[in-house]
Amino acid sequence: MDVATPPIAGLGGIAGTQGLTTQTLYDADLMYGAGLEASGGMTVTNPLGGTYTVSLSAAITKLGQTIAQGGSGITFAAEGASKGAL
Numbered sequence: 001m002d003v004a005t006p007p008i009a010g011l012g013g014i015a016g017t018q019g020l021t022t023q024t025l026y027d028a029d030l031m032y033g034a035g036l037e038a039s040g041g042m043t044v045t046n047p048l049g050g051t052y053t054v055s056l057s058a059a060i061t062k063l064g065q066t067i068a069q070g071g072s073g074i075t076f077a078a079e080g081a082s083k084g085a086l
Contacts, residue, residue, distance in 0.1 A: 010047030021047050025054055 007019030023044065027036040035042055041055025065071025 008047070010045060010049075016046075016048040019047075023047070027056075030056070 007014045009019040009021045010016045025036060025042075025044065029035075030037045036054060036056040038055075039057060041053045041058065043051050043053050046052055062070070063072045063074045065073075067073050
């Protein structure tokens with residue numbers, strides 16, 4: 001990947017206030033207990049400085065909370081339909 005074309009903020013000497021700031025995280029295997037599905041999530045570098053943690057488990061938990069609690073009221077079922085509301 002060439003971080004200079006287009007410039008990616010925070011990488012390769014590009015200032016955090018310059019270039020692209022959208023980050024996409026990809027995990028090819030959600031069954032091995034590391035990466036996005038790890039219990040503590042994964043630490044990602046913030047283009048504007050510092051780091052943050054992304055946790056698939058935390059996101060799923062939040063989505064399952066009621067709308068009044070800031071969630072989406074989504075329910076998950078193994079090998080079945082899921083539902084939710086926003």
